[in-house]
Amino acid sequence: MAGADSDRHRVVIVGGGFGGLFAAKFLKRAPVEVTLIDRTNHHTFQPLLYQLATGILSEGSIAPPLREILRRHRNVTVELADVNAFDLKARTVTAARLLGPPLTVPYDSLIVAAGATHSYFGHDDFAPLAPGLKTVDDALELRGRIFGAFEMAELEEDPQARRTWMTFAVIGAGPTGVEMAGQIAELSRRSLKHNFHRIDPADARVLLLDAAATPLATFGEKLSAKAARAIERTGVELRMHSRVIDVTTDAIVVEGPHGEERLGCHTKVWAAGVQASPLGALLARAADVETDRAGRIEVEPDCTLPGHPEVFVVGDLMALNGLPGVAEVAMQSGIYAARTIKRRVAGGRAGTAKPFVYRDLGSMATISRFQAIVSFKGLKVGGFVGWLMWAFVHLTFLTGFKNRWIALFKWLSAFVGSSRDERTITMQQVSARIVAMRAGVRPGEESLSRYVEDRDA
Amino acid sequence: MAGADSDRHRVVIVGGGFGGLFAAKFLKRAPVEVTLIDRTNHHTFQPLLYQLATGILSEGSIAPPLREILRRHRNVTVELADVNAFDLKARTVTAARLLGPPLTVPYDSLIVAAGATHSYFGHDDFAPLAPGLKTVDDALELRGRIFGAFEMAELEEDPQARRTWMTFAVIGAGPTGVEMAGQIAELSRRSLKHNFHRIDPADARVLLLDAAATPLATFGEKLSAKAARAIERTGVELRMHSRVIDVTTDAIVVEGPHGEERLGCHTKVWAAGVQASPLGALLARAADVETDRAGRIEVEPDCTLPGHPEVFVVGDLMALNGLPGVAEVAMQSGIYAARTIKRRVAGGRAGTAKPFVYRDLGSMATISRFQAIVSFKGLKVGGFVGWLMWAFVHLTFLTGFKNRWIALFKWLSAFVGSSRDERTITMQQVSARIVAMRAGVRPGEESLSRYVEDRDA
Numbered sequence: 009m010a011g012a013d014s015d016r017h018r019v020v021i022v023g024g025g026f027g028g029l030f031a032a033k034f035l036k037r038a039p040v041e042v043t044l045i046d047r048t049n050h051h052t053f054q055p056l057l058y059q060l061a062t063g064i065l066s067e068g069s070i071a072p073p074l075r076e077i078l079r080r081h082r083n084v085t086v087e088l089a090d091v092n093a094f095d096l097k098a099r100t101v102t103a104a105r106l107l108g109p110p111l112t113v114p115y116d117s118l119i120v121a122a123g124a125t126h127s128y129f130g131h132d133d134f135a136p137l138a139p140g141l142k143t144v145d146d147a148l149e150l151r152g153r154i155f156g157a158f159e160m161a162e163l164e165e166d167p168q169a170r171r172t173w174m175t176f177a178v179i180g181a182g183p184t185g186v187e188m189a190g191q192i193a194e195l196s197r198r199s200l201k202h203n204f205h206r207i208d209p210a211d212a213r214v215l216l217l218d219a220a221a222t223p224l225a226t227f228g229e230k231l232s233a234k235a236a237r238a239i240e241r242t243g244v245e246l247r248m249h250s251r252v253i254d255v256t257t258d259a260i261v262v263e264g265p266h267g268e269e270r271l272g273c274h275t276k277v278w279a280a281g282v283q284a285s286p287l288g289a290l291l292a293r294a295a296d297v298e299t300d301r302a303g304r305i306e307v308e309p310d311c312t313l314p315g316h317p318e319v320f321v322v323g324d325l326m327a328l329n330g331l332p333g334v335a336e337v338a339m340q341s342g343i344y345a346a347r348t349i350k351r352r353v354a355g356g357r358a359g360t361a362k363p364f365v366y367r368d369l370g371s372m373a374t375i376s377r378f379q380a381i382v383s384f385k386g387l388k389v390g391g392f393v394g395w396l397m398w399a400f401v402h403l404t405f406l407t408g409f410k411n412r413w414i415a416l417f418k419w420l421s422a423f424v425g426s427s428r429d430e431r432t433i434t435m436q437q438v439s440a441r442i443v444a445m446r447a448g449v450r451p452g453e454e455s456l457s458r459y460v461e462d463r464d465a
Numbered sequence: 466m467a468g469a470d471s472d473r474h475r476v477v478i479v480g481g482g483f484g485g486l487f488a489a490k491f492l493k494r495a496p497v498e499v500t501l502i503d504r505t506n507h508h509t510f511q512p513l514l515y516q517l518a519t520g521i522l523s524e525g526s527i528a529p530p531l532r533e534i535l536r537r538h539r540n541v542t543v544e545l546a547d548v549n550a551f552d553l554k555a556r557t558v559t560a561a562r563l564l565g566p567p568l569t570v571p572y573d574s575l576i577v578a579a580g581a582t583h584s585y586f587g588h589d590d591f592a593p594l595a596p597g598l599k600t601v602d603d604a605l606e607l608r609g610r611i612f613g614a615f616e617m618a619e620l621e622e623d624p625q626a627r628r629t630w631m632t633f634a635v636i637g638a639g640p641t642g643v644e645m646a647g648q649i650a651e652l653s654r655r656s657l658k659h660n661f662h663r664i665d666p667a668d669a670r671v672l673l674l675d676a677a678a679t680p681l682a683t684f685g686e687k688l689s690a691k692a693a694r695a696i697e698r699t700g701v702e703l704r705m706h707s708r709v710i711d712v713t714t715d716a717i718v719v720e721g722p723h724g725e726e727r728l729g730c731h732t733k734v735w736a737a738g739v740q741a742s743p744l745g746a747l748l749a750r751a752a753d754v755e756t757d758r759a760g761r762i763e764v765e766p767d768c769t770l771p772g773h774p775e776v777f778v779v780g781d782l783m784a785l786n787g788l789p790g791v792a793e794v795a796m797q798s799g800i801y802a803a804r805t806i807k808r809r810v811a812g813g814r815a816g817t818a819k820p821f822v823y824r825d826l827g828s829m830a831t832i833s834r835f836q837a838i839v840s841f842k843g844l845k846v847g848g849f850v851g852w853l854m855w856a857f858v859h860l861t862f863l864t865g866f867k868n869r870w871i872a873l874f875k876w877l878s879a880f881v882g883s884s885r886d887e888r889t890i891t892m893q894q895v896s897a898r899i900v901a902m903r904a905g906v907r908p909g910e911e912s913l914s915r916y917v918e919d920r921d922a
């Protein structure tokens with residue numbers, strides 16, 4: 009309502025992740041009308057999803073509502089809708105809404121920041137058995153499974169079956185995999201102490217598997233080796249040179265240096281592969297351009313779609329100079345696109361801008377409490393100093409003043425103390441499992457399958 | 466494991482609410498072996514469920530894991546199981562578990578603290594359309610519906626239909642109903658400000674209906690009248706002398722002082738009736754004793770089951786001297802039962818104890834931020850002083866040191882500020898609705914029905 013002006017330049021942003029949100033925020037006082045379209049009501053602070061999945065932070069702490077973040081941005085309209093068509097000729101985006109006819113929004117400039125999802129490398133049947141960690145739903149599902157596994161182990165009489173409940177496999181030893189494995193190890197050894205009578209949670213076996221030679225390989229040899237030692241000190245069992253070739257209800261099959269092996273485990277986390285949102289393929293078809301193997305769109309040096317200078321593709325959906333799919337690239341490319349649009353509107357130019365240059369602010373990964381590794385312009389830091397840098401950066405970017413203080417408080421209580429405040433298993437999660445067991449559905453398939461089905465529909 | 470001693474007196478406690486939890490805690494150093502059985506992994510701090518349902522607190526803040534609360538109680542075993550049979554002759558309790566054969570636990574003393582659930586007064590078909598507020602699942606479901614209703618209103622083009630999404634009906638003007646209505650009004654007027662473009666959330670209509678003449682009638686005429694004025698100042702529309710005779714997807718039918726009226730509204734909260742857990746009827750049949758109209762068991766003056774001095778019934782499941790179903794009665798009767806057992810074990814007596822005497826510590830209800838009414842031994846306090854007393858008492862009883870500070874911090878940010886940090890609508894909630902709409906199921910019926918079905922199975 010406020011500030012609406014139909015003659016203004018119309019910007020449509022698809023996706024409220026780091027790319028889309030930072031683009032919308034950058035356009036705050038620009039003389040444009042922005043429509044931000046997302047499928048959920050919240051921004052997801054993906055780098056901390058592992059803390060939601062392991063009981064440290066609540067969903068509200070890492071997933072603030074988009075409407076709330078953007079409430080002072082009078083020129084932004086937030087639409088809760090699921091984009092399903094681009095018309096590059098008519099310059100419109102179409103999206104399904106919960107209610108009523110589809111939404112069709114015309115644009116003068118379009119920023120597509122639809123992000124990425126998991127890749128199971130052609131094994132989509134693994135998905136319900138080994139959820140990834142890209143959304144709040146994923147994290148809540150994993151939280152229920154992880155804490156639930158200890159409950160099941162407590163009930164199990166057969167030692168072999170109990171061991172299967174007490175074994176956790178994290179597939180993929182990038183930052184997310186390392187963080188998940190480290191936190192599962194910590195909660196089993198510290199947070200759940202004295203919680204059970206028949207099992208000792210500290211007996212939990214946490215496997216971290218990867219086909220590469222070292223964990224966190226992108227951090228370079230020295231830091232990676234340091235990380236490997238730190239990971240093993242937390243009690244995590246590192247399995248490098250190991251490819252997961254099959255996933256079943258209660259096991260994974262691994263092809264490793266010594267041949268094939270079947271490892272019994274109920275709880276699996278998929279942190280191995282990433283592929284672009286299906287919107288990438290949709291947009292590529294509409295523009296008749298190429299995508300790379302991960303489904304990302306090969307963009308021009310100014311982040312635009314080839315042949316369509318008015319369409320920007322940013323963040324994880326963009327393939328440009330081999331830039332990695334991390335939050336920092338998404339933010340910078342989102343802001344870059346917004347700045348380009350602002351300049352064009354101000355100057356009336358529609359030509360090419362200066363190419364997008366990524367300012368590498370380094371990368372970091374936490375291993376366990378007070379342990380992180382940081383790589384920044386040749387500077388390689390590990391241990392506690394690395395952890396302090398990690399904490400500082402994450403607090404800085406955590407959206408919302410209060411969330412920061414709550415997060416800091418919870419980190420202190422989880423890391424100096426040992427507690428996990430968010431351990432709720434809902435009856436919905438429990439009864440989904442009961443219903444599935446009664447119906448003969450393989451456990452682990454029931455609760456996510458509904459969601460996956462609907463997502464694909 | 467630690468401290469297990471098979472010769473010890475065995476106490477079985479059914480239910481980890483205020484009654485059961487406080488009984489277990491009281492027995493900490495007693496020479497008994499305690500088994501606490503609950504269907505969920507958490508204690509639920511029911512007096513603050515309305516804050517979970519309206520986005521102020523997270524589930525972890527009000528539902529700490531039972532295992533965690535009792536981790537230092539070496540003589541307590543927590544069992545996650547659903548009690549379904551009492552054998553008073555063999556002195557055993559049987560419960561279904563998620564896994565394996567049913568659990569059968571023998572007891573020397575039994576404390577049944579299974580609590581209460583909603584009563585729809587014979588209209589169980591209202592349940593999925595107008596959920597109550599007794600469990601974490603209820604609160605999360607209502608949270609999704611309340612915040613989701615504003616999203617739907619934003620999408621709705623038809624003014625009449627939009628009004629239906631923007632109307633909230635709370636049925637029952639006891640403490641829970643007053644708190645829910647007050648918080649929905651506050652979040653619509655303060656927290657959601659500037660969040661939407663097409664609707665003004667402050668236009669939301671919040672109805673609070675009750676068949677009685679005044680809200681919070683149990684607080685006495687003067688305080689009740691004061692509360693009524695305070696409620697109306699928050700913008701809540703009070704409808705007294707009004708009975709809800711039908712509930713549909715998008716309306717309620719009310720029989721009021723001026724006849725029958727149909728009021729369009731999508732979001733309904735049931736805070737009207739309470740009935741004892743079905744375990745009450747089960748136990749009564751086993752013992753061949755009477756239940757009252759609400760399904761509660763008429764106990765002896767020492768809270769024992771008639772004819773069974775070794776079986777205690779406490780909390781909301783107990784009918785004794787007309788005591789109300791509030792947390793304070795549950796705590797005191799739970800502790801009373803535990804103390805009696807401890808004395809018997811120490812003294813070897815199995816005789817009758819001194820009757821249970823409830824020490825009335827008063828009652829309180831919040832109306833809106835900084836407004837509460839308190840009734841304590843003839844002292845009647847309202848307004849801000851009442852609110853301070855409310856905050857003090859609730860912080861005192863909120864289990865767990867950290868939860869208290871987090872709660873205080875969130876109250877300050879929600880009441881001095883205006884934010885609600887916990888507004889996540891999960892994709893599971895959204896897609897349940899989409900699936901239901903596609904399948905032609907009436908919205909509001911899909912997500913709870915699974916849970917209710919399973920609960921009844």
